[in-house]
Amino acid sequence: MKSEMIFSGFGGQGALAIGKFIAQSAMSEGKNVSWLPSYGPEMRGGTANVSVVVSDTEIASPVVSFPHIMVALNQPSLDKFGPSVKANGLIVVNEDLCPNVVKRDGVDYVVAPLNKISKEIGDDKVLNMIAIGIIIEKTNIIKYDTLADHLTSFLKDRNAELLALNLEAIKKGMELAR
Amino acid sequence: MKSEMIFSGFGGQGALAIGKFIAQSAMSEGKNVSWLPSYGPEMRGGTANVSVVVSDTEIASPVVSFPHIMVALNQPSLDKFGPSVKANGLIVVNEDLCPNVVKRDGVDYVVAPLNKISKEIGDDKVLNMIAIGIIIEKTNIIKYDTLADHLTSFLKDRNAELLALNLEAIKKGMELAR
Amino acid sequence: MAIIAKRPDSLREVSFTYCPGCMHGVAHRLIAETVDELGLKNQMTGVAPVGCSVFAYKFFDFDMAQAAHGRAPAVATGMKRARPEMNVFTYQGDGDLAAIGTAEIVHAANRGEHISVFFVNNAIYGMTGGQMAPTTLPGMKTTTSPYGRDANDIGYPVRVCELLNTLEAPYYIERVSLLSVPEIIKAKKAVQKALTYNKEGRGFTFIEFVSTCPTNWGLDPVKSQQWAKENMIPFFKPGVFRDKGTEGGQK
Amino acid sequence: MAIIAKRPDSLREVSFTYCPGCMHGVAHRLIAETVDELGLKNQMTGVAPVGCSVFAYKFFDFDMAQAAHGRAPAVATGMKRARPEMNVFTYQGDGDLAAIGTAEIVHAANRGEHISVFFVNNAIYGMTGGQMAPTTLPGMKTTTSPYGRDANDIGYPVRVCELLNTLEAPYYIERVSLLSVPEIIKAKKAVQKALTYNKEGRGFTFIEFVSTCPTNWGLDPVKSQQWAKENMIPFFKPGVFRDKGTEGGQK
Amino acid sequence: MGNKVLMKGNEAVAEAAIRSGCRLYFAYPITPQSELIEYMAKMMPKVKGTFLQAESEVAAINMVYGAAGMGKRVMTSSSSPGISLKMEGISYLAGARLPAVIINVQRGGPGLGDIQPAQGDYFQATKGGGHGDYRLIVLAPSSVQEFADMASDSFDLADKYRVPVMILSDGLLGQMMEPVEFKEYKTDKEIEELGKQHYDWCIHTNEDGKGHHHNEINSLEIDPNVLERHVLNLEQIYKEIEKNEVKHEEYNINDNNEFVCVAFGTAARIVKSAIDDLNAEGRNIGLIRPITVWPYPYKEIAKTIHGNVKRVFVFELNLGQMVEDVKLAVNGKVPVEFMGKVGGLVFTPEEIKEKIKAYL
Amino acid sequence: MGNKVLMKGNEAVAEAAIRSGCRLYFAYPITPQSELIEYMAKMMPKVKGTFLQAESEVAAINMVYGAAGMGKRVMTSSSSPGISLKMEGISYLAGARLPAVIINVQRGGPGLGDIQPAQGDYFQATKGGGHGDYRLIVLAPSSVQEFADMASDSFDLADKYRVPVMILSDGLLGQMMEPVEFKEYKTDKEIEELGKQHYDWCIHTNEDGKGHHHNEINSLEIDPNVLERHVLNLEQIYKEIEKNEVKHEEYNINDNNEFVCVAFGTAARIVKSAIDDLNAEGRNIGLIRPITVWPYPYKEIAKTIHGNVKRVFVFELNLGQMVEDVKLAVNGKVPVEFMGKVGGLVFTPEEIKEKIKAYL
Amino acid sequence: MQKMTVDPNYCKGCGLCISVCPQKVIRFSENINEKGYHYAECFDQEKCIACAMCYRTCPDVAITVQK
């Protein structure tokens, strides 16, 4: 089984981190993974995106042209990558920054106001965690427990509060996607 | 007909100029010529030498390994190039700076105290012209008149005295070689 | 109603590629305005460096060249010598000019090339993501001095104006800052002087702008200016180092 | 009878490759004698440049490196950082150090590398046959300034000590000359100071030797010294620019 | 799985270099290599190593020359334009027979180009971008793990032959994160021993004044006869390397291959994807991936060209550079087809399949 | 014969460049090229041209970049180590599509090497010593006359295709004097016209403010799709050059050749001597001398390999560089033998004869 | 009567103009531009004295001032 994903948004929205958390968790679950960011000056103010591949077998190309899963944290991301998502794929859309969502047939959409929800949770920065929650619920790429363990071991001593917020955001995402 | 020559001496003795005058004159006489100096830091205090080829046909290699004609203005030159002069070749030796002349069979030698003679003529710098005179007399590489014309057009207005000395030195060389 | 301040003619209608609040844009504006004022647009040309201002060749509305990292003064030398009827400037960052391009700026200055150099000192490599520059302050943290620049190990910031001022040929050398409106107004005067001398064929003119890099300093634009005032200005003191055009001007 | 002056131990028994009367040899001797006197031979190493002194690696009786043209200070930086227990110097000509190697000397000095730099200024490119150097005097004829160096076109000689003296880190900077026996004796003292500081790990030390190039100046060795006294010394004034080791020493 | 960490290629190779005993690193920032220099800046002080940001790539390579001359493991890294600036220095390293490791995280060229992955420096790396006759051992990784592993390999090779070694990577490998497992750290003692193997030629102190030596780090031989001997000696070493150190990977190479593909580094990964798909459709296509691009697996490629093979395909992220070496290996036996991609773009498996299918 | 003058190659090519309209020259001294820079220092002021001794080879090539960007004929020259330092700049010239002429008077390498003639920079010149995909037109003279003639040829080629052109000479040709005949000086007016052909892209003033333009001299394209287009455009130009500009000399090439030799530049002269001798002894050996080493006369060499040719010999003053191109041309049809000479030494006709005789 | 106008296409919402305006009549707009920035706007043209301080400090040359 091989899943190809693209996560995309403005610099600072945490799209690259979505990829990193998913790749790291999948690695812990014994999968092969690759994480390939777009980089360069276009990152500044422009759109940052990352290609992630999770696979049971060796990963040949880390370049994702036709993702199974795509997260668009802003409109330019949706416009750029939406059309290339595979049939039966999943698109997660941040409603707050994507005023213009035209849904394709045969693609699963989760459209949610991620900015708003994260503000409700209490921290703008957990916006991307909500997206991860959605993916966890909608797919079996990674397990909630793996990511929770990972976050816990990483954050428990450093910032217990942030840990709690993160876990809440993931769960919120999972709920949303049900 | 192709003649290959090496002229060699300490820097400042004018070995390279011998080559230049011969090449220039031969060129005026319609021959193909090449003039290839040794160069580099070894010139400093060491031995400067030049390979000259004069030929009726196109000159392929300008590198002279086995010269027909060789002028040694000092001992190191004689030691270095003497052994490679071709059978029936000509070696001109400056006796004053070559205390040790071992003559090879089948090679024509002109051994003369060039420093002494040039001092007699009145200018140290014409030493190399004596060598050219010897070559003119001994071979038909170039004609006296060509060189004389060449020198005249070059020096007449600039330094008539030096011109006279030069011509005298050439003639002196020709005499010596008779 | 009369327009009293608007985008100068010598800027093309494209957005700068700089981060919000980055003062490269102000330096560009000062140059463009001055080119307009002096009526130089038809014979003006400049050289963009490698650095955040690499795209400067797109921003000015006259012919422009883009140079290899650090080599803008050499490129400008070639340009000015090829068409002396044109006015040539370089625009360079501190990594470009004071690190890899040290030899080129010293020798262009030493020859007294008839060009103007606009040097934007933000104490960091902006373009490549915040590495240490020769002008990085002691103790300052960057991605390649993560524990702070250790002056005992790698020395102190290079003061380029002071260094170039040991040479005979330069005609005009001044350091200004872009850290407040009054300073920007002063900076404009310096640019005017440099390009006027350039127009008059006086010789080599050099302006250093003390500037900011909000992104890599990790400070917002307003705080960046404050930080620079407090930390950079004491080390990089503004002033005229050389002005052969004024009586009593140094040298 | 006691020997009071003879070839120092730190010179190998090979002839220099220099022209008769070339003062590179004296500079070598001063360094070698000082290494002997300070007992540094076992941990000494140096870097030969590209220039007439390219063969310096053959002349000193300790391990030596030969660097690419102008890069000796970078090579020495790598060496010193790799084995801080060793004492490292570079030996460079004016083409090597003040032209192609400008960036490397400025930045090694600016970092305050713990090396000694011996800089032989003969106002010309000796090795390659007498081309103009950055230190060539105005009006001076060389094979690449056949009509005399035109200061209006290509500027004035670079004064390296003055330039490096604008940096914070250097520990000791002095200009000496090799143009008479008393001056050679003074030069020796400077070399002693530089290598003593080097031994003590004080920092970057720099000695400029005003020297001669009889061959490419077209003057005999004795006249060369006279010419240099009259023409070079007024421009390259000997003196201590910086000595952090003396109280009241500049800086 | 336990010891695997998810890491960028740029960081993984830096970490692996430190573990292999590299304690000196000199470089100048450039995208897409900057994480490497930044990692070194962070970690070198922790192992009491030297991290120094040079004033330029030219200075950096000459610092490497100096440190290598002291017999220490030393490394530099850059990306394409910066590597071009090191050409004189690399030629000097080779001429003076200094072991050192140089990493090129290639980007799009020529000139300033862009900062996306490319393989346009193959010629430069393998044919000698600098002047004179010399060779670098050039290793071309195709995964983050391999990139990391090559760090220690390349120090070992550099030491063994006293030659500079280059790792020819690209922006994709530098920027990508993959799981990677590291070897143990060499101990200080092991590192010291590594240095001592060079004592017969490198610059070092005299112990108590005994065993006085005069070692020279030098590439100059003004007497052409001596230089000839020196260069012929280099040639012998290069022949030795060609005999011993060729490395390649075979992917589905078998006696019934109808086509053989050749690709290196990042490009090879994409080609594998394409081959997988085609073979799933019933074709039999193999891939040779040179791991050392110098010495080049000429013989190994030639061996795979048997009666069934109808054609050889070469895929590179450039206009066609390694294809010349493939042609030299194939030596006219079957046609060699080339497909390139330039500008910092990476071809998709689909494009590769299309190219091959055109010859079915 | 009347107009012939005896001149060093270094001086002849400089004189010829000035006559062809070169009015800007930037360089740094290096043996065995120094007579060239010295000649320019003397003569440029006489034609009101610019002679400027740069602070380094790096600066020189970037001054060339600047001047070429103004649409003027500009030249630089150096020798091997100095050419290596120009690699980044050359890649920029190619990337920005700037016409310029670069002369390499090759010497022995690698590293500082020596200052005697060599051909060790063939790979660097023809395969791109700089980074990225680019090509130089590379001309290899074998006499002083040809060296001089190539000056004007190379400016014409540079202008025609907007590419940098290199003359790949060596210390022997630079230092040697031979008779040479020059073309007429281009007039100031002709030179001005030459410049104007570039007005659609080069930097120049606006006439009276009319026809305002925004020309960019630039090799940067940050969008990979745009860079791809740019590089593919370069590829088209290179293909055009390969179609039009290949030049070679045939020396005793005929239908009955038993052997064919290939050599370029200085080496070819020595090979001619050897062939003359052997043919005088009754053999039938021909020589192909590539005059352009890029574009390379692959087809022209292939054509000479007919039924009678038993073997191809390649002679170079290096360890074997052009031999790869010859093998690509021969493509396995007959064995290719190589003989090199290194260290700044030049082989003798005798050595070449010996090599060939071993296969008689 | 517009004395001070911001071109939303150029503005990057850096806030420097806001910090220097002596009349404190500049603020960020509720709207965002194409690049995602809340651009600056003068909310009280009456109070604006057309001093052009904002223009002078604006790094993106987004401001026009009229009198």
Place this chain on the structure above:
Amino acid sequence: MQKMTVDPNYCKGCGLCISVCPQKVIRFSENINEKGYHYAECFDQEKCIACAMCYRTCPDVAITVQK
């Protein structure tokens, strides 16, 4: 008794020692060395005061001085 000795292998006949000797006791030898130079020699060891001026100026470190 030799106070000042010149090693002919090193001497290049530059004449600098001659020019600085306060006693004027150095001259060029009639003989030439391997490199072709008339090397320097002290022709009056008696008058030599072993001041080592010659040593100090000699660029080829050819001189030994004893007292």
